[in-house]
């Protein structure tokens with residue numbers, strides 16, 4: 001399959017490297033020309049174990065290319081994966097300015113049908129909003145489907161996590177588009193969770209919130225341990241052995 005990935009950051013670059021290694025032809029696009037020029041010289045802007053090797057191999061074999069021409073690259077592809085940043089705004093909400101600018105550029109090249117894969121972490125309702133945004137720009141609804149396909153990788157183990165996900169979440173109204181997106185992961189062993197678009201967005205937000213809750217909880221418990229002169233490491237280990245709770249994300253620390 002031919003896939004265009006927008007954003008050459010942690011998520012976009014890692015996904016591009018892994019998908020090209022699975023045999024797809026991937027074009028990874030970023031509006032940051034310095035980053036794209038560096039990638040074309042073989043300079044990887046982040047350190048992730050295994051990433052450099054995958055990028056070098058797949059570039060050499062012609063399956064992975066880079067470009068800073070966002071609109072033209074999207075024009076050439078049916079499968080468009082959005083992996084741009086969604087930083088927190090001043091009021092704590094997610095700033096969708098980068099997602100919006102990708103959709104705006106996409107609207108100018110939507111002449112044939114495209115599957116828009118939302119890989120960025122976006123608030124619940126963003127898929128519905130994106131659809132309305134494109135329709136509002138005059139793009140006929142028959143020319144696109146939006147599929148939510150959230151990412152769960154961790155920085156530092158990004159390649160491993162992408163190749164060994166606990167699950168692949170695919171949320172869409174269109175069964176056809178959902179199946180096309182699942183097919184790009186053929187070769188990766190993982191259970192697929194098929195959902196609606198908003199449900200997929202809520203799975204990602206719910207997962208993040210739950211993990212943050214676990215960390216906050218164990219940090220609070222560490223303060224209780226301090227009061228009693230108890231060792232939080234022993235306490236957390238004992239709690240984590242309960243399979244209903246689990247020991248991951250149950251280490252007290254400053255984070």
Ligand SMILES: NC(=O)c1ccc[n+]([C@@H]2O[C@H](COP(=O)([O-])OP(=O)(O)OC[C@H]3O[C@@H](n4cnc5c(N)ncnc54)[C@H](O)[C@@H]3O)[C@@H](O)[C@H]2O)c1
Nearest residue numbers: 007009010011030031032083084085086098120121151155
């Ligand atoms: N980093 C992680 O561990 C992680 C894990 C899971 C999900 N996510 C989510 O994935 C998304 C991407 O995160 P990241 O860490 O890869 O971000 P990042 O900041 O490392 O990379 C984003 C890239 O998008 C590019 N970009 C921004 N606007 C663009 C545009 N209009 N056209 C083309 N390129 C554009 C930027 O130049 C940048 O290189 C975010 O929504 C994030 O929350 C991140």
